[in-house]
Amino acid sequence: MSTTAAGMIFIVSLIVALGLVHKPLGDYMYRVYTTTRHNVVERGVYRLLGVRADAEQSWGVYARSLLAFSVISILVVYGMQRLQDKLPLSLGMKPVTDHIAWNTAISFVTNTNWQAYSGESTMGYLVQMSALAVQNFVSAAVGMAVAIALVRGFARRKADTIGNFWVDLVRGSLRILLPIAFVGALVLVAGGLIQNLSGLHEVTTLTGGTQGITGGPVASQEAIKELGTNGGGFYNANSAHPFENTTNWTNWLEVFLLLVIPFALPRTFGKLVGQVKQGYAILAVMGVIALTSVLLTNVFELGGNATVPQAVGAAMEGKEVRFGVSDSATFAASTTLTSTGAVNSFHDSFTPFGGMMTMFNMMLGEVAPGGVGSGLYGMLILAVITVFVAGLMVGRTPEYLGKKIGAREIKLASLYFLVTPVLVLIGTAFAMGSAEQRASMLNSGPHGLSEVLYAFTSASNNNGSAFAGITVNTPWYDVALGLCMVFGRFLPIVLALALAGSLARQAPVPAGAGTLPTHRPQFVGMVVGVTIILVALTFLPALALGPIAEGLS
Amino acid sequence: MERLPSWLRQHLAALRAVVVLTVLLGVIYPLVTTGVAQALFNGKANGSIVQAGGKDVGSAIIGQKFTDKDGNPVKKYFQSRPSAAGDGYDPTSTSASNLGPDDIVDGPNGGQSLLTQVCARSKAIGELAGVSGARPYCTPDGVGAVLKVFPDHAVSVNQACPATPFVATYEGLKVECGKPGEDYAAGRTVPVRGEAGTPAVPADAVTASGSGLDPHISPAYAELQAPRVARERGIALDKVKQLIEANTTGRTFGFMGEPAVNVLELNLSLDKA
Numbered sequence: 001m002s003t004t005a006a007g008m009i010f011i012v013s014l015i016v017a018l019g020l021v022h023k024p025l026g027d028y029m030y031r032v033y034t035t036t037r038h039n040v041v042e043r044g045v046y047r048l049l050g051v052r053a054d055a056e057q058s059w060g061v062y063a064r065s066l067l068a069f070s071v072i073s074i075l076v077v078y079g080m081q082r083l084q085d086k087l088p089l090s091l092g093m094k095p096v097t098d099h100i101a102w103n104t105a106i107s108f109v110t111n112t113n114w115q116a117y118s119g120e121s122t123m124g125y126l127v128q129m130s131a132l133a134v135q136n137f138v139s140a141a142v143g144m145a146v147a148i149a150l151v152r153g154f155a156r157r158k159a160d161t162i163g164n165f166w167v168d169l170v171r172g173s174l175r176i177l178l179p180i181a182f183v184g185a186l187v188l189v190a191g192g193l194i195q196n197l198s199g200l201h202e203v204t205t206l207t208g209g210t211q212g213i214t215g216g217p218v219a220s221q222e223a224i225k226e227l228g229t230n231g232g233g234f235y236n237a238n239s240a241h242p243f244e245n246t247t248n249w250t251n252w253l254e255v256f257l258l259l260v261i262p263f264a265l266p267r268t269f270g271k272l273v274g275q276v277k278q279g280y281a282i283l284a285v286m287g288v289i290a291l292t293s294v295l296l297t298n299v300f301e302l303g304g305n306a307t308v309p310q311a312v313g314a315a316m317e318g319k320e321v322r323f324g325v326s327d328s329a330t331f332a333a334s335t336t337l338t339s340t341g342a343v344n345s346f347h348d349s350f351t352p353f354g355g356m357m358t359m360f361n362m363m364l365g366e367v368a369p370g371g372v373g374s375g376l377y378g379m380l381i382l383a384v385i386t387v388f389v390a391g392l393m394v395g396r397t398p399e400y401l402g403k404k405i406g407a408r409e410i411k412l413a414s415l416y417f418l419v420t421p422v423l424v425l426i427g428t429a430f431a432m433g434s435a436e437q438r439a440s441m442l443n444s445g446p447h448g449l450s451e452v453l454y455a456f457t458s459a460s461n462n463n464g465s466a467f468a469g470i471t472v473n474t475p476w477y478d479v480a481l482g483l484c485m486v487f488g489r490f491l492p493i494v495l496a497l498a499l500a501g502s503l504a505r506q507a508p509v510p511a512g513a514g515t516l517p518t519h520r521p522q523f524v525g526m527v528v529g530v531t532i533i534l535v536a537l538t539f540l541p542a543l544a545l546g547p548i549a550e551g552l553s
Numbered sequence: 554m555e556r557l558p559s560w561l562r563q564h565l566a567a568l569r570a571v572v573v574l575t576v577l578l579g580v581i582y583p584l585v586t587t588g589v590a591q592a593l594f595n596g597k598a599n600g601s602i603v604q605a606g607g608k609d610v611g612s613a614i615i616g617q618k619f620t621d622k623d624g625n626p627v628k629k630y631f632q633s634r635p636s637a638a639g640d641g642y643d644p645t646s647t648s649a650s651n652l653g654p655d656d657i658v659d660g661p662n663g664g665q666s667l668l669t670q671v672c673a674r675s676k677a678i679g680e681l682a683g684v685s686g687a688r689p690y691c692t693p694d695g696v697g698a699v700l701k702v703f704p705d706h707a708v709s710v711n712q713a714c715p716a717t718p719f720v721a722t723y724e725g726l727k728v729e730c731g732k733p734g735e736d737y738a739a740g741r742t743v744p745v746r747g748e749a750g751t752p753a754v755p756a757d758a759v760t761a762s763g764s765g766l767d768p769h770i771s772p773a774y775a776e777l778q779a780p781r782v783a784r785e786r787g788i789a790l791d792k793v794k795q796l797i798e799a800n801t802t803g804r805t806f807g808f809m810g811e812p813a814v815n816v817l818e819l820n821l822s823l824d825k826a
Contacts (some may be wrong), residue, residue: 001807009808045577049569064560069566076571120645130579134571137578166570173574178582186593192614195590195598200645200807203602203609203618207627208821213600213612214644220586237638237647240763242614243600247802306654307744308667311690311697314756317667318649321634321757322802323767324811328763343764347648349667447653469651511699524576527774550655553742 003473007298007326008152014330015291017256018263023409025260026279029417032175033148033168033268045170056161059501062149063494065165068141070109070490073135077105080131090124091199094344103116103478108135110489111143111371113232113341113464114481116473120214125197132232133221135182140228140261141172143373146493147265148372150377153500154401158507162500165394177228191253193219212499218243220308226257229340229371231464232521239331239344240320248322251344255331262286262369265376273401275380278418282379284524289368289531293361294333300354305551307353318346329354337369341464348451348467349445352551355467356543359454362461363539364531365420369453371462374430377496379527383518384413386500386530390516399515409502416495421538423460423484428453428542430480437476442469446553449540450546460488568825603821611817616768618642619820626681629785631770631778634757635674638765650761657690657699657744660709660733666742668697668748670713674759675752682777684753698747700728701740710737720745744755753777769813772801786823795820 016418019522038046046053054318054411056070057065080087080105081096087266096104100116109116109133139499145168152162205211210476218234222244225231231238239245245254263286270279301315302325309315335342336358347358360369361433384400388410391398398405405413431452431457451470458465460479466472470482517523557565567823590598601613618641619630623636626632638647652667659666665673668690676695679686692698696711697718707726709718714730723727731737755773775797783790800819803812 001804003811006804006808006811013806045573048573049566051566064563065567068560068563069570072564072571076575081564118646120647122787129583134575134579136801138574166566170574173578178578182582182586186589188780189590189594189598190602190642192597194600195587196600197587198599199713201600201602203610205619206605206630206817207617207619207621208825209618209620211611211615211617211642212645213602213615215600217587219590219598220583221589229628235647235764237649237764237766242612242616242650242764242766242768247805249805252809253806267779307657307690308652308654308671310687310746311671313688313752315654316756316760317652318761318763320762320764320767321771322624322767322813327810343763346651348651348653349649351654372654404574434559442651443653445655447655447734450653465649468649468652508600509727543599550653553655 003324003326004302007302007330010327011330014252014256014259018259021260022267022283025264027271029176029268030262030271032171034272039058041174042170044165046199046262050233052077052162053167055164056162057514058375059149059162059497059504062162062165063497065489066145066493069169069203071191072100072140073109073138074105074311077108077131077135078102080127081105081344084124084127087124087126089126089197091126093122097121099475099478100473100506103482106485107464108132108230109139110462110485111139111228111230111339111374112459112462112485112489113230114459114466114485115464116230116478118236119233120374123544125216128234129217130223133224136221136224136228136230137173137177138169138371140177140230141169143371144176144265145169145173145373146496147373147376148272150380150496152501153267153503154403156504162497163437172301177224179225181224183217183221183286184253187253188222188250191250192242193222193250194243195219205317214243222254223257225342225452226254226340229262229338231335232343239267239342240346248327251323251327254342255334258338258342259334259369261372262338262375265373269376277518278401280510281519281524282376282383285527285531286369286375286379288362288524289339289388290456292355293332293337293368297329297333297354297357298326300357301325303304305353306351310467315351315354318349320345324488332358333361334365336463336464337368338465339368339374341458343465346468347465348469349455352547354448356547358465359450359457359543359547360535362457362463363535366534367531374462378492379498381413381499382414382531383527384409385417386523386527387516387518388413389530390454390526394514396514398442399509400518402511403503404509409499411497412495412502416492417534419491420460420488423488424453424456425542426485427456427460427480431456440474440477442471446546447551450550453542453546456484459484462473462489463552522540561810569812578807581664601816605821605824610821613818614768615644615766616642617817619816623759628681628781631775631782633816634758634767634770635761635803636767637761643768644766648765649763650654658742659696666697666711668699670760674799675754678754678758682754682781684777686754687750688751688754689749690744691749692749698745700743700745701737702726702743703740708737708740768815770816772797772812775814775819782823789824792826793823796826
C-alpha cells in the first residue's frame with residue numbers, strides 16, 4: 001500500500017473510532033455532571049475539603065473558587081520543583097531554577113504544558129508524577145468544569161447559580177479522566193511504554209560504548225497527558241521518544257486519546273441544553289475545520305515543498321521511521337487543533353506550509369475541537385459571535401438557544417475573543433524588537449520569526465508545542481511566556497463564567513419566525529466562516545512575514 | 554471553618570483540594586499503575602532490555618550508534634540514522650535537530666546548514682555502500698549547492714575557498730568559491746537543483762529523527778547496507794536479507810505507520826548467526 005493511502009486510512013479509522021465513542025462517552029459525561037448522587041470516595045473528599053457539595057455557586061463564587069484552586073496549584077507545583085532535592089525519588093536532580101520553575105508551574109496549571117526544561121535532565125520522578133501529572137488531571141477537569149458551567153448558563157432559566165466548582169472538579173477528575181487514563185496507561189505499557197521507578201541503567205553497547213537507559217513512571221503520565229490535552233512530555237523528545245510512543249499503533253492510540261473528550265463534549269452539551277441537534281451542529285463545525293486542517297497538513301508534508309525535503313526526498317527530518325511522514329503530520333495537526341501540544345515529530349523541521357498549519361490551528365483559538373473543555377467553551381463563544389453577526393444583517397436582537405445576546409453578552413464574548421490575539425501579537429512584537437530576544441532564534445530569516453510567533457501563539461492559546469529550535473529557558477522568555485499562559489487561560493475563563501452567569505439569569509424567549517435556527521448546515525457554515533475570517537484578519541500579516549514568506553521564496 | 558472570612562475559606566478549601574487530589578492522582582494512581590504494569594508486562598515496563606552473552610546491551614526500542622571510538626561506522630554492523638541526541642543516541646539528552654526546511658546556507662564560521670549535513674551524510678553513506686551519494690541540491694563534494702547572487706558575480710557560499718565551485722557561471726555571472734568569514738547575507742539566495750535523479754541513499758539515512766533515539770531504519774536503508782555487512786562477515790547475502798526480513802515490523806493492521814527495521818535486534822541476530 002502506498003504511504004498516502006495508508007495515511008488516509010489512518011485518518012478514516014480515527015474518525016470511525018471517534019464516531020463510535022461519541023454518544024456513549026458524551027452521554028456518560030452528561031450523567032456525571034447532572035447526577036445528584038455522590039459516591040463514597042467523593043463524599044470523603046468533600047468532607048476533607050470542608051465544602052458543601054450540594055450548595056450551588058453564583059458565577060462569581062464559582063470563578064473565585066477556580067482561581068483560588070489554580071493559585072494554590074501554582075504555588076505547590078513551584079514549591080515542589082524548588083525543593084525537589086529534599087524530596088524522595090529526586091534521582092539526585094538539583095532544585096529547578098526559579099524562572100524555569102515559575103514558568104513550568106504556570107504551564108502545567110494552565111493546561112499548556114509548555115516546556116522550558118528538558119524532562120530527563122531536570123525533573124525527578126516525584127515532581128513528574130505528583131506535581132506535574134496531577135495538574136494534567138486537574139487542569140483538564142477545570143477546563144471541563146468551565147465548559148459545563150457555561151452550558152448550564154444556556155440551559156437554566158432565571159437561575160442565580162451555575163453549579164459547584166468543587167463538585168465539577170472532583171467528578172471530572174475521578175469519574176471521567178482517571179478511569180480512562182488508567183486503562184489507557186496499561187494498554188500503552190502493553191505496547192512497550194515503560195512504567196517503573198528505577199533510575200538510570202548504564203549498559204555497554206554492542207560496539208563497546210556506554211548508554212544510559214532511562215526509567216520512570218512514563219505510561220501513567222503519557223495516558224493523561226494525551227487524554228487531558230496537556231502535552232507535557234516525560235522526556236524532552238516528548239511522544240517521539242520510543243519510551244513514550246513505542247509503536248505505530250501506540251501512536252494511533254495517543255492521537256485517539258487526545259481527540260476523544262473534545263469530540264465527545266458536544267454531545268454532552270446537546271444533552272444538557274435538551275436538544276442533541278445543537279450538539280451535532282457544534283460537532284460539525286469542529287469536524288469540518290479539523291478534517292480540513294489534518295488533510296492540508298498531510299498534503300503539505302507529503303508534498304515536501306522546500307529545499308531540504310526536496311534534497312532528502314521526503315520531509316523526514318525530525319520524524320521517526322516507525323510513524324512515517326503521514327502519521328506524523330496527522331499527529332501534528334491533532335495536537336495543535338486540540339490544545340495538547342505533545343509532538344511525535346518536530347514542527348520546526350516541517351515544511352513551511354506544514355509548519356504554518358500547526359500554527360494556524362492554534363490561532364483558531366483551540367476550538368476545533370480544542371482542549372478538554374476549553375474547546376467547547378471557546379466554540380460556544382464563537383457561536384454567540386456568529387448569531388450576533390447574523391442578527392446585525394437582518395436587524396434583529398440575536399438569540400442563541402433561547403437566550404438573548406444583548407449588550408453585556410456580546411461585550412463579554414468579544415473581550416473573550418480579543419485576549420489571545422493581543423497576547424500573541426504584542427508578545428511577538430516585544431521579542432522581535434529586542435536584539436537580545438532575537439538571539440534566542442535557532443534559525444534565521446522568516447523561519448526565525450516563525451519560531452518566536454509560534455512560541456507566543458502556543459503559550460497564549462495554552463497549547464504548549466514549540467518550534468523547538470528556539471532557546472526559551474532564559475528569564476525573559478520564561479516570564480513573558482508565563483504571563484501569556486496565565487492571561488491566556490484565566491481571562492477567557494472568567495469572561496466565559498461571567499457570560500454563563502448572565503445567561504443563567506435570563507428567562508428563555510420562545511423561538512419565533514425570525515429566530516435563526518442554530519442546528520442547520522447553514523449555521524454550521526456560518527460559524528466555520530466566522531472562525532476562519534476572524535483568525536485570518538487577525539493573524540494574516542504575521543503569517544505572511546513568517547511561514548508564507550518562507551514557503552513562497 | 555464557617556466563621557472565617559469567605560476568601561480565606563476558599564483558599565483553605567483550595568489547599569486541601571490540591572493535597573487530596575495529589576494523593577489520589579499523583580501517588581495512588583501512578584503507583585497502582587506501576588504495580589499492575591510490573592505484574593502484567595514486566596519486560597516492557599522495565600524498558601525492553603536486551604542481552605548478549607548474559608549482559609545487558611541496551612533496550613530493544615532505543616536506538617544505538619554502531620561506531621568505533623573515533624565515530625567511524627563499524628562495518629560489520631548495520632548503521633542507525635543520524636541522531637541529534639547529545640553525542641548521538643544519548644537517552645539522557647533526547648533531541649531533534651530542529652533545523653528548518655530552508656536552512657541551506659552554512660554559518661560564516663563553518664557551522665553546517667541542514668542541507669549541507671544532508672549532502673555530506675549522503676556522500677559518506679554512498680561511499681560506504683559503493684553507490685552514488687548524489688542528491689538534488691547537493692554538490693559533488695557533499696555540501697549544499699547554494700548560490701548567493703550579487704549584481705556582478707555569484708558565490709557558491711557553502712564551498713569554502715579554495716574549492717572549485719560546482720558551476721562555473723550562473724546566468725552569465727562568474728561563480729566564486731566562498732571566502733571564510735565573509736558576510737554574504739546581502740545576496741539573493743538561490744539553491745541549485747542540479748541533474749541528480751532519485752537518490753540511491755534513502756531519506757531516513759540522511760536525516761536525524763525526532764527523538765534522536767530512533768531504533769529503526771527503513772527497509773530500503775537496510776537493503777543498501779546488506780551487501781557490505783554480508784561481505785564484512787563473510788556470510789551469504791541471502792542470509793543477511795532473511796535476518797532483515799525477520800527484524801522488520803510492518804504496518805499494524807496494514808495501515809498504521811511505516812515498515813521499519815529494528816537495527817539493534819538485527820545486529821544482535823547477526824552476531825548470533
